[in-house]
Each structure stands twice: as structure tokens, then as C-alpha cells.
Amino acid sequence: MLRTAVIGVGHLGRQHARIHATLAGQGKTRFVAVCDVRTEIAQQAAREREIEWTSDWRQLIGRVDAVSLAVPTEVHCEIAVPLLEAGIHVLVEKPIARTLEEADRMIAAAERGGSVLQVGHLERFNPALVALRPHVRGPLYFEIHRVGQFTARSLDIDVVLDLMIHDLDIVQWLVGEETEVTAIHAVGIPILTNRIDAANARLEFASGAVANITASRVGTEKIRKMRFFQPHDYIAVDYAARRASISNLAPASAERMWPGVNTKHLEVADVEPLRAEIEAFVHAAERRLPAPVSGVDGRRALALALRALESIHAHAARAGVSLGTD
Secondary structure (H helix, E strand, O other), X not given: OOEEEEEOXXXXXXXXXXXXXXXXXXXXXXXXXXXXXXXXXXXXXXXXHOOEEEOOHHHHOOOOOEEEEOOOHHHHHHHHHHHHHOOOEEEEEOOOOOOHHHHHHHHHHHHHHOOOEEEEOXXXXXXXXXXXXXXXXXOOEEEEEEEEEOOOOXXXXXXXXXXXXXXXXXXXXXXXXXXXXXXXXXXXXOOOOOOOOEEEEEEEEOOOOEEEEEEEEEEOOOEEEEEEEEOOEEEEEEOOOOEEEEEEEXXXXXXXXXXXXXXXXXXXXXXXXHHHHHHHHHHHHHHOOOOOOEHHHHHHHHHHHHHHHHHHHHHHHHHOOOOOOO
16 A cells, blocks of 8 residues: 655645545555645644644655655755655655756656656546547647636746646647657736736647637636547537537437537536546556656656747847846
């Protein structure tokens, strides 16, 4: 039975702790400890779950087998590499790291330690997308909107690495992970912070597929929707409502003189995506199986996000606009 811990018990880490506690309560794992450099936060989370706490993640080595890592992106690599080398399995929140070099170090550490490295691209576990995935065949055009209301969380990174990276990962996954992205054209702007708060990116794939992605963290409402077209089908996904539908031509018949549109609403399981993600991580760690969203997958999404940021800065420079970012 895996001994588990959560490192970083802020807003998202608390949700990881809740699910790890549930799995332990069901006898699937042993939830050992929480860790946070903020002592009071760590103590509070430990009291809630009736487990141990520490403010130093190094003290977990030798005491746990697997961890959720929900700390700021800037310290992902610093913490993950020693854990992975020590044989501890790591589920790290997205983005995998700040740079591709850091991502490579994490991937190499997992290989040396024989550890599972999974990246928290949560939307892959959204039940609407799980239901849809078997029906995807050669998508050609995507239109995606991801808008969130402003909060004080994740302001250490741009919206591209905070929100858009979800959709960069999903589009690459659906088009085909082996399909090259031949061009990225992006624009973005700081609004409420000194980093990019709203952005739009257009991706062009070697297969001919095109994706238009908009992300903002300064909206007045929450929107997480994707629609795309593939031969004979129009597909719509509402991540927030966990709904997916496929529409296609309904030919004329004896009952209907003219062709129409047939829309099929997919049967979607009532599963919390974060729980599905953590359960998949535990399953892979217990059996030493490949992670369902590997370090290589996380690196690929990070590479696209960094290319989008480069395009944003290049566009701003051409326009003589100062983005005011670090």
C-alpha cells in the first residue's frame, strides 16, 4: 500500500489532500503527511486530515512512496528531482517546470530513480473529454475559449502557462502527439498584473489542422469550452458542465423531405477530474506503469506554451508595445 503525502497545501494542494485522505479512508493508500513552508498552513491541513506535517519536504524521503507536488512552478524542479531520484513517485501540477531544461532534468531523474512522473494536465481526466476521445478522428479546426475570473492565485506565471497550457495539451493530444506544430502566432497583454493576463494563439499543424485558442484570467464569468470540426462531424465540449456532443448530417428520409442535423449527446460519467487524475497516478505508481500524462507529455505542452509566449513578445516588439512583464 502506497504511503502518500502532499507538498504544498495552498488552494489546490488542499484539494489534493482531500482526495488522498479519501483514498486512504477507503484502504487504497496510507496518507502520511502534508508539507508546506508556511508552518501554520501545514499544521492546519494536518489537523483537518489527522496526519503528520512538516515544513521541510526533505523529511519525507524514506517515509513516503508517492507525493502530489502543488507548489509554485519556480520550485517544481528543485523539489521533484531529489524525490524522483530517491524512488518517490511524483504527481506535479502543470506546468511541469519553468523551462525545458528543468523539465528534462525531472524526466531524467524519474528514469534514474525508476519513479513515475505524472503531470497534472487535469482536463485529460474531465469525463466529457474521456467520453469524447474514442470518437475523435482527424480533427481539422478548433475554436477554444478558457476564461476565468481574477484571483490572487498563480500570478507567478503568465496566463499562457496558467490556463492556456491546458488547451495546448488537449489539442496536441487530439490532433496526434506525433504531429508537428509548424507555426504559432500569438498575441497577449497584461491587464491587472505585470504578466500576460489575456492571450490568443493560433496553432498550425503539419496535418493541416488549425487551432484558435483564447485564454483570459480577468473575465467576469467562467468559460471552459471547445468546439472543433472533423470530417462529417461538429463536436462541442463544455468542460465546466462536463458535457459533450457530436453533430452530423441527418439525411432526408420518408419522414423528412430535407436533410437535417443529428446531434448526439454523449453519456458522461459523474467523476471528479482531480480524483480520476490522482487515482490514475496511484494506479501507475503501484504497478510501475507509464504515467497517463507523462513527463514527456508535460514537456511537450510546456514547449508549445513557451513558443506562444515568444510569439506574443515578438508581436509586441513589432508593434512597439511594452508588455511590462518581468
